[in-house]
Amino acid sequence: MNAAKRLEIFRRLHEDNPDPKTELAYASPFELLIAVILSAQATDVSVNKATARLYPVANTPQAILDLGVAGLSEYIKTIGLYNSKAKNVIETCRLLLERHGGAVPETREELEALPGVGRKTANVVLNTAFRQLAMAVDTHIFRVSNRTNLAPGKNVVEVELKLLKVVPKDFLLDAHHWLILHGRYVCQARKPRCGSCRIEDLCEYKAKTSDD
The missing domain is CATH 1.10.340.30 (Hypothetical protein; domain 2)
Structure with a gap:
């Protein structure tokens, strides 16, 4: 995947959700x-x-x-x-x-x-x-990174290091949240909801589903 595609992916994810948050409830x-x-x-x-x-x-x-x-x-x-x-x-x-x-x-x-x-x-x-540049790769991020070809890797550390390298700097701080939410609600494990996906045209997954 080239840099222009990656930039547009995160531009759209940011546009849809400018201030992404974890879904865990916490106050400290x-x-x-x-x-x-x-x-x-x-x-x-x-x-x-x-x-x-x-x-x-x-x-x-x-x-x-x-x-x-x-x-x-x-x-x-x-x-x-x-x-x-x-x-x-x-x-x-x-x-x-x-x-x-x-x-x-x-x-x-x-x-x-x-x-x-x-x-x-x-x-x-x-x-x-603490708003540090860190990438927590869970099963959702690992799947999305590999399936879309955004940052393919054989294990979570490979994907983490690649994401830190290839995600555009302006979007790096919140990329972890966007990718988790995308994997949880759109690019799901059993059947990705390609028909409802904002980045379907940029994604390089070969077995896209025809409906959502």
């Missing part, structure tokens, strides 16, 4: 960090339902730590893998207090040192909470 970097940890192999909707109950009661590292694993589990038991996630969140809260004065660190290395925080989670927090 800490709330976002916990929500992203909880969102692994779970829907944003399910996470938002759980945090809507949790955050009014506990939305700081100390308050969640005080709940303990059992107490936290009661709030998040509707989310998949909640037992392991509860342990990771409690340990993360402990480390935030011990190492960072209760604040969420603003570097990838420090974030990835927290339990339950991998490269993708760190990138989401860096980009969304």
Whole structure:
């Protein structure tokens, strides 16, 4: 895919949604960090339902730590893998207090040192909470990047690095959100909704669907 096509793709995505946001509900970097940890192999909707109950009661590292694993589990038991996630969140809260004065660190290395925080989670927090140039490649972005030929790669890190290189600089800060939303609602896994796609004429996917 050439640079002119990439530029037009993001121009249109920006035109349709000038200020894209994550669908996870949060009011602080800490709330976002916990929500992203909880969102692994779970829907944003399910996470938002759980945090809507949790955050009014506990939305700081100390308050969640005080709940303990059992107490936290009661709030998040509707989310998949909640037992392991509860342990990771409690340990993360402990480390935030011990190492960072209760604040969420603003570097990838420090974030990835927290339990339950991998490269993708760190990138989401860096980009969304701290507005750093970071690309969190989930299944949606990986699929869209490969299917459209925007930034093909064999694994998520390959796609991440390629996107950081080829996405036009003016659109790079919000590209992560546009691509996730496009993959979630238009360029879906089982059957892309090509007939409803704003970038269908720019996409290089060979097996386009004829209807939406």
